[in-house]
Amino acid sequence: MTTYNVAQPASTTLAVVTLSGQIDRDAMEPLTAAYEQATTDNPKTILLDFGDVDYINSTGIALIVGVLGRARAEGRTVQACGLTSHYTHIFEITRLADFISIYPDVDSAVAGATTPEETQL
Amino acid sequence: MEHVSIGEAVDKKVTTDPTTSQNEAPTAKASGDRPTLRRWRRRPAGSPSTEPEPAVTETVPPFDIAPNDPLLAYLQTASGVVDLTHLTLTSPAVTALREAGVVLVVPLVASGELVGMLQLGSRLSERDYSKDDRELLESLARHAAPALRLGQLVRDQEVEARDRERIEQELRVAQLIQQQFLPKQLPDLPTWDISAFYRPARTVGGDFYDFITLPDGRVMVVTGDVTDKGVPAALVMASTHALLRESGPRLRSPSAVLAKVNEMLCEDIPAHMFVTCLVIVLDPPTGKMEFANAGHNLPYVSGEDGTMRELRATGMPLGLMPDVIYEEAAATIAPGERVLLYSDGLTEQHDSTGEMFGFGRTADVAANAPAGDDLTDACIEALSAFTGPDIEQEDDITLVALRRTTGAAHAAEAPTKEPKVDKQSVSFSLPSEPGNERQALTQLEPLLTASWLNTDQRERLNTAVAEATMNAIEHGNHNQPELLVDIKASVETDAVTVMVTDRGAAAHVGQTHPDLDLKLAGLQTPRGWGLFLIENMVDEVDETSDDGHHTVRLAMRRTPSDTNEGGA
Numbered sequence: 001m002t003t004y005n006v007a008q009p010a011s012t013t014l015a016v017v018t019l020s021g022q023i024d025r026d027a028m029e030p031l032t033a034a035y036e037q038a039t040t041d042n043p044k045t046i047l048l049d050f051g052d053v054d055y056i057n058s059t060g061i062a063l064i065v066g067v068l069g070r071a072r073a074e075g076r077t078v079q080a081c082g083l084t085s086h087y088t089h090i091f092e093i094t095r096l097a098d099f100i101s102i103y104p105d106v107d108s109a110v111a112g113a114t115t116p117e118e119t120q121l
Numbered sequence: 122m123e124h125v126s127i128g129e130a131v132d133k134k135v136t137t138d139p140t141t142s143q144n145e146a147p148t149a150k151a152s153g154d155r156p157t158l159r160r161w162r163r164r165p166a167g168s169p170s171t172e173p174e175p176a177v178t179e180t181v182p183p184f185d186i187a188p189n190d191p192l193l194a195y196l197q198t199a200s201g202v203v204d205l206t207h208l209t210l211t212s213p214a215v216t217a218l219r220e221a222g223v224v225l226v227v228p229l230v231a232s233g234e235l236v237g238m239l240q241l242g243s244r245l246s247e248r249d250y251s252k253d254d255r256e257l258l259e260s261l262a263r264h265a266a267p268a269l270r271l272g273q274l275v276r277d278q279e280v281e282a283r284d285r286e287r288i289e290q291e292l293r294v295a296q297l298i299q300q301q302f303l304p305k306q307l308p309d310l311p312t313w314d315i316s317a318f319y320r321p322a323r324t325v326g327g328d329f330y331d332f333i334t335l336p337d338g339r340v341m342v343v344t345g346d347v348t349d350k351g352v353p354a355a356l357v358m359a360s361t362h363a364l365l366r367e368s369g370p371r372l373r374s375p376s377a378v379l380a381k382v383n384e385m386l387c388e389d390i391p392a393h394m395f396v397t398c399l400v401i402v403l404d405p406p407t408g409k410m411e412f413a414n415a416g417h418n419l420p421y422v423s424g425e426d427g428t429m430r431e432l433r434a435t436g437m438p439l440g441l442m443p444d445v446i447y448e449e450a451a452a453t454i455a456p457g458e459r460v461l462l463y464s465d466g467l468t469e470q471h472d473s474t475g476e477m478f479g480f481g482r483t484a485d486v487a488a489n490a491p492a493g494d495d496l497t498d499a500c501i502e503a504l505s506a507f508t509g510p511d512i513e514q515e516d517d518i519t520l521v522a523l524r525r526t527t528g529a530a531h532a533a534e535a536p537t538k539e540p541k542v543d544k545q546s547v548s549f550s551l552p553s554e555p556g557n558e559r560q561a562l563t564q565l566e567p568l569l570t571a572s573w574l575n576t577d578q579r580e581r582l583n584t585a586v587a588e589a590t591m592n593a594i595e596h597g598n599h600n601q602p603e604l605l606v607d608i609k610a611s612v613e614t615d616a617v618t619v620m621v622t623d624r625g626a627a628a629h630v631g632q633t634h635p636d637l638d639l640k641l642a643g644l645q646t647p648r649g650w651g652l653f654l655i656e657n658m659v660d661e662v663d664e665t666s667d668d669g670h671h672t673v674r675l676a677m678r679r680t681p682s683d684t685n686e687g688g689a
Contacts, residue, residue, distance in 0.1 A: 022559070024556070025555060025556070026556070055559065055587075057558070057584070057587050057588065057591065058588055058591070058648070058649075058650035058651040058653075058654055059591075059648070061650045061654075062646075062647040062648040062649075062650060063647075065637065065640050065641070065647040066647045068641065069640070069641050069643070069647070072641060084580075085577065086577065086580035086581065086584070089581075090584070090654065093653075093657050094635070094637060094650065094653070094654075095637040096637065098637070099637070099641070
């Protein structure tokens with residue numbers, strides 16, 4: 001099961017989508033709903049927080065590609081945080097990391113000053 | 122009014138309903154050769170809405186028309202109303218109809234198939250049937266036949282669907298019960314290699330195996346087979362399993378355990394069922410074995426020099442009769458020797474010509490498999506080489522192989538500091554339902570967590586296994602739950618291997634290389650990452666197809682640096 005929560009930290013143009021559970025075939029609806037809710041105030045950036053996600057499979061990757069494609073079409077950037085080293089590796093080999101900046105956690109992403117995490121595997 | 126009223130005709134009519142007999146198996150494939158007209162139920166004349174005529178509402182009990190009765194062939198081609206009084210046909214059915222007072226028969230033919238017939242007695246007015254009457258009847262038959270045929274088809278389909286659903290449900294239940302009681306992990310014995318293989322047949326028999334550690338440190342190894350299949354067998358298997366688990370640690374002696382389990386089973390087991398069961402108590406450090414056998418196959422013991430013996434002890438299967446005394450025998454397994462326990466599913470599997478695999482071939486594999494090979498693998502390979510492709514597995518196959526590894530000979534050939542050859546395996550099967558790949562990961566978890574894989578390797582293997590299992594469920598077995606995905610994992614000193622097998626005939630490649638730029642530009646579907654992930658996650662991937670099965674083998678290799686890098 002996938003659950004989500006959307007928040008918008010004050011004085012930012014960034015919406016945080018906190019995901020939990022599994023990003024697989026069952027995540028289609030919650031992910032779409034989360035995206036729609038996150039974009040109601042037209043933020044420039046969507047931050048996907050994977051901190052509580054324990055499983056992402058190829059269908060989940062396809063859903064994330066879908067979100068990324070939609071965000072780019074709408075002129076938004078997508079960031080990610082809370083990925084384990086394993087899933088960071090998967091973001092790298094699929095080249096999602098070329099389009100999605102990866103941060104260790106929400107705070108560093110919101111601060112924006114931190115450079116994206118360099119994950120060596 | 123000269124016309125016969127319809128009411129009168131209907132009153133006189135004795136309808137018939139060619140009910141397919143309920144106890145006829147719905148196995149006939151072509152409806153053309155189905156003995157449709159086995160049973161002709163004759164209803165009382167008159168429908169509830171019409172005034173019943175006491176004189177004609179006789180009830181004639183249904184009688185059978187043999188499928189080869191000449192009347193059926195005659196009606197199939199007859200055009201229109203058949204007058205029985207003038208029919209010259211040597212047919213038991215015609216005789217029976219005449220005796221029942223039937224004068225006219227109107228065949229109901231739809232799509233060239235005789236689906237029923239109208240039977241009429243003589244007219245109430247005792248006049249002959251007129252030309253108009255016959256035309257009316259023929260018109261009625263023309264309209265009734267397709268409707269009747271449609272009704273029959275719908276009913277057949279409903280019956281078939283219900284049967285199929287019930288069988289599938291029962292298979293799932295049986296499988297769940299059975300898997301519940303198979304060991305989740307093999308015992309870790311310092312001087313022994315242990316492997317186990319279990320593959321249920323489609324119909325799920327009652328095989329089981331177990332390892333029970335006794336209070337004195339010895340290990341009770343059990344294999345068994347319940348006669349019968351499906352849920353009844355699974356339930357008897359569960360009881361036997363519980364009885365063995367309860368009495369094993371308490372009684373410790375194989376013959377005493379079997380005698381006790383037999384007493385308990387005899388009280389409750391259904392009359393036609395029994396259980397064959399072999400119990401071995403192994404003392405791992407010395408290789409000493411005590412064993413007793415309730416009608417199960419005799420295990421083979423093979424030496425490295427190709428010598429061969431059986432662990433022979435005799436006794437009645439469990440649950441047949443009370444007060445059975447089981448012979449207890451003893452043997453010592455020397456270092457390098459291997460013991461093979463196997464169920465009927467192996468020896469009694471037939472090939473396409475009807476020949477059985479048999480004890481001879483089983484003994485050959487046990488004697489001649491190379492020393493380093495896993496005997497369970499060797500048996501399964503020999504079996505599939507024997508049966509060839511497209512042979513359905515007839516019964517559950519359970520194999521347990523024990524090999525004593527230490528001793529002078531072994532130490533001389535492997536003078537490492539790590540004499541223990543750490544090999545363990547697990548195998549199980551899952552129904553092809555979307556999402557079951559997570560079930561696969563859960564069932565593999567104990568084995569993989571206990572293995573030498575570091576966290577990163579384990580996570581990569583998990584992702585590859587999940588993707589391979591999803592492919593097997595979706596592309597191999599087309600999401601048909603009754604088709605199983607078999608998963609077999611083994612941990613060896615230098616590799617961890619997971620085999621994912623589906624019932625698909627061929628490799629399901631054909632996914633193009635995923636390209637994120639193309640996907641974001643909408644020129645490629647967002648999906649199609651499965652094979653890409655698999656290939657990038659593990660050290661080795663290969664696919665094989667034979668025997669109506671398609672197998673993806675995934676392996677993680679151990680390199681010297683693995684121990685240094687750890688879970689970074």
